[in-house]
Amino acid sequence: MTTATPDMAAPQHSVPDDVLRSFVEKAITGRRVFVSLSAVPGKNPGGPGNPEIRWLGPTTAAIARLPWFETNLPDGRTPPQPEAAAALLWLLAMALDDDTIPPTGIIPTWRGGVTAEWHVNGFDLEIECDPSGTMEYNFAGPGMEEYEGPVDEALVQLKRHVAMLPHDRK
C-alpha cells in the first residue's frame, strides 16, 4: 500500500505510509486501497490503465494546508491527526467511483478529525473521519430526507449519496 503525497506540500505534510497502513488495517479489515504517486497530477503518465484521479491532487493539497503544526490552538483543540487524514483519503478513494466529483473543502474538527465537504446546488455532503477510526457523514438534498450517521460498512449508501451530488461531466 502506498499513500499519496501532496504535489505542492513539504514532505512533512504527507501522510506517513506506515500510519496509513496500520490505520486502515485496524479500522477496516480486509480492504485495501492503492493510491499511487503516479495518480498525483503532474506525475501521472496517463493512459487507459492509469487514469488520472482528478480529485486527488486538490484534496491532498487541501489536507496539506491544514494547521498540522499550529501551536497554541484555542480551547484545547487537537491538531489534525494523520490517522484521520489517511482514513479520509482511503474512504474517498473507495467511495468516489466517478472522477467527475466537484472539488471538496477540507476542514479540521475540534477533536483532530478531518472533514470533506461538498455544498453544490442545494446538495450537502459532509464526511468526517475521526482519529479513533469513526467515520460518519451527513447528506441532505432538495426535497430529500436528511441522513446523518455512520458510514455503512459496504459503502453502498454513501456511494448512492455521492452519486446524487451534481457532478462536473464536461
Place this chain on the structure above:
Amino acid sequence: MTSSTQEGRLEDSQIVMRRVRDYEIITDSNDGPPRPSSNAFIQDGPDGDVSVYLESETTPAHITREHPGTYVVEVEISAIRAQGLDVERDPVPGDPGHCNITGRKSRGKARAIARSSRWVGGYGPTWPT
C-alpha cells in the same frame, strides 16, 4: 442590557457572535460567498459546548484581540433555537457576555446555523485560493 436578560433566559432577538478560524471557512456551490463550516458550530471544548459572545456586551474587535487569528460572525439566538439548541450564559473573566450553545449539535443543525450567520468585523480570509 437589562437585569432581567442578564439573569434570565436570553431573548430570541438577541445576537451572539462566534469566532471562526480561517481553516473553518467553506463556500456554497464552490463559488458562493465564504461562510463558516458546520465544524465551527459543532464543538470547541471537551463538553461539546460552543462558545459565543453576546453582541450587546462585547465587540468583534475585543474577540479578535483576545483570540488572534480569528474572524467573527454573528447570528440571532432565534436561529439557534430553531434548530432545537439553546444559548446559556457562561461568564468568564474578561468576557461577562460569554455564553455557550448547548444541546446536541448534529452536522445538519450546525450547518443551518452557519448559513444563518453573517460576517462582522475582522473578516478578510484568503481561503480558498
